Amino acid sequence: MGDGEDQGDSQLRKFQKELSAGTVSLALLAVLAASGEPMYGYQIAKTLERFGEGVLSGKQSALYPVLRNLQAAGLLDSFVEPSDAGPPRRYYRITAAGRDTLHAWAAAWRATRDSVDSVLEGTRE
Amino acid sequence: MNTGRLPTTIPEYLEHLRRSLAGADPALVQDALYDAEEYLRSELAENPGRSEAEVIAAVASSYGAPDEVADIYRDTEVTVQTALRPPSPPSRKSALGRFFGVFADPRAYASLFYMLLSLATGIFYFTWVVAGFSTSLGLSVTIVGIPLLILFFGSVRVLSLVEGRIVEVMLGERMPRRPLYTVRGRSIWQRIGDMFTDPRSWTAMLYMLLMLPLGIFYFTLAVTLLVTSIAFVATPILVWTGIADVDVHLNGWQLLNFDGSVVGTSLPAWGLPFALVCGIVLLFATMHIARGVGHLHGLFAKHLLVKTAQYS
Numbered sequence: 001m002g003d004g005e006d007q008g009d010s011q012l013r014k015f016q017k018e019l020s021a022g023t024v025s026l027a028l029l030a031v032l033a034a035s036g037e038p039m040y041g042y043q044i045a046k047t048l049e050r051f052g053e054g055v056l057s058g059k060q061s062a063l064y065p066v067l068r069n070l071q072a073a074g075l076l077d078s079f080v081e082p083s084d085a086g087p088p089r090r091y092y093r094i095t096a097a098g099r100d101t102l103h104a105w106a107a108a109w110r111a112t113r114d115s116v117d118s119v120l121e122g123t124r125e
Numbered sequence: 126m127n128t129g130r131l132p133t134t135i136p137e138y139l140e141h142l143r144r145s146l147a148g149a150d151p152a153l154v155q156d157a158l159y160d161a162e163e164y165l166r167s168e169l170a171e172n173p174g175r176s177e178a179e180v181i182a183a184v185a186s187s188y189g190a191p192d193e194v195a196d197i198y199r200d201t202e203v204t205v206q207t208a209l210r211p212p213s214p215p216s217r218k219s220a221l222g223r224f225f226g227v228f229a230d231p232r233a234y235a236s237l238f239y240m241l242l243s244l245a246t247g248i249f250y251f252t253w254v255v256a257g258f259s260t261s262l263g264l265s266v267t268i269v270g271i272p273l274l275i276l277f278f279g280s281v282r283v284l285s286l287v288e289g290r291i292v293e294v295m296l297g298e299r300m301p302r303r304p305l306y307t308v309r310g311r312s313i314w315q316r317i318g319d320m321f322t323d324p325r326s327w328t329a330m331l332y333m334l335l336m337l338p339l340g341i342f343y344f345t346l347a348v349t350l351l352v353t354s355i356a357f358v359a360t361p362i363l364v365w366t367g368i369a370d371v372d373v374h375l376n377g378w379q380l381l382n383f384d385g386s387v388v389g390t391s392l393p394a395w396g397l398p399f400a401l402v403c404g405i406v407l408l409f410a411t412m413h414i415a416r417g418v419g420h421l422h423g424l425f426a427k428h429l430l431v432k433t434a435q436y437s
Contacts, residue, residue: 040163040167041160041163041164042163042164042167042168043167045164045187045188049187059187059188059189059193059194059197060164060187060188060189061157061160061161061164061188061189061193061194061197061198062189062197062201064156064157064160065156065197065198065201066201068156069201089163089167090159090163
């Protein structure tokens with residue numbers, strides 16, 4: 001195959017990776033805020049998968065370290081419970097600080113999205 | 126990309142992941158394996174019709190193949206881990222540097238402080254366990270004793286968590302952040318029963334009893350070593366500044382004697398430089414001993430206070 005195609009592909013992957021670095025935390029907070037009860041890693045991954053395509057459809061193993069980081073930052077709270085299907089599951093739930101952060105982040109996200117959209121308007125053929 | 130064939134069972138997948146993560150921080154490896162196992166087992170439970178090999182093949186595209194997962198963990202977690210960790214003391218190459226470098230190690234000071242503190246906590250734990258256990262057990266022939274016994278067992282768990290926090294902060298041994306005794310779907314009475322049958326309740330009590338002799342030992346060791354080394358350092362300085370006299374023999378041989386207005390040492394003048402060197406070496410040795418004792422005590426506490434199978 002052509003070199004140009006390969007390069008375009010890897011450029012796209014790099015761009016997706018950079019995009020997801022910031023947005024995955026936002027998406028995780030949103031999923032946990034929307035769900036009434038604590039969720040464990042697999043459930044969260046599957047919920048995000050349902051929203052499919054785009055940045056969030058990356059490898060789901062990437063979600064776990066982000067969950068841990070959010071917990072370390074105090075935005076999520078976690079506890080472990082035994083399960084019948086394997087090792088004890090770590091459940092996560094959003095904290096009050098997490099909700100505040102989510103509001104701030106969601107506002108920042110909408111502002112960014114709108115401005116990027118309006119810039120992109122100009123490039124449309 | 127593809128190194129070797131794709132694993133077909135969950136243990137194989139985990140083994141593959143472990144190999145891919147070789148050389149990474151053990152805590153990171155444990156986290157990664159734990160996350161992967163949770164995902165794989167959940168996926169398997171969600172798809173009862175499919176074989177383990179099929180599930181793993183499907184998972185390679187959604188969760189990632191072991192190599193990819195290893196890369197993701199190295200990328201995301203390592204950066205954060207290093208950002209959160211306190212700066213490690215600069216590593217010194219020479220033996221001399223290693224010996225004196227202990228003075229810059231916060232862990233040594235914290236351990237020394239823990240050794241001094243352990244007398245107080247040891248007395249408290251010992252008294253609490255002996256008094257609480259005998260009172261509530263003695264009273265359990267009457268109706269008052271039973272709730273007292275339950276409360277006492279609960280208090281032992283809380284104290285063991287508190288001690289765990291102290292040990293982690295001061296001695297640096299990773300201890301659980303929260304108790305994991307609650308199991309969903311068990312009644313309050315079953316939970317109370319669990320408290321009595323859980324061997325960790327009993328080992329925690331044993332730990333608290335042992336803390337009295339250990340605390341006395343740690344405290345004595347720390348105070349003796351500190352005072353001895355400080356006296357060795359202070360004697361030559363006091364003589365050289367003209368405060369103390371040499372060759373004073375009042376009540377037998379004494380390193381440093383305060384008797385009214387007379388401050389004296391039985392050392393001859395030529396022995397003073399040796400005393401200074403001894404004192405400084407002993408002071409640094411004390412820091413090393415404190416750090417060593419702290420490390421051993423951390424392991425000991427982990428053994429008696431932490432449930433071995435629990436994910437903390």
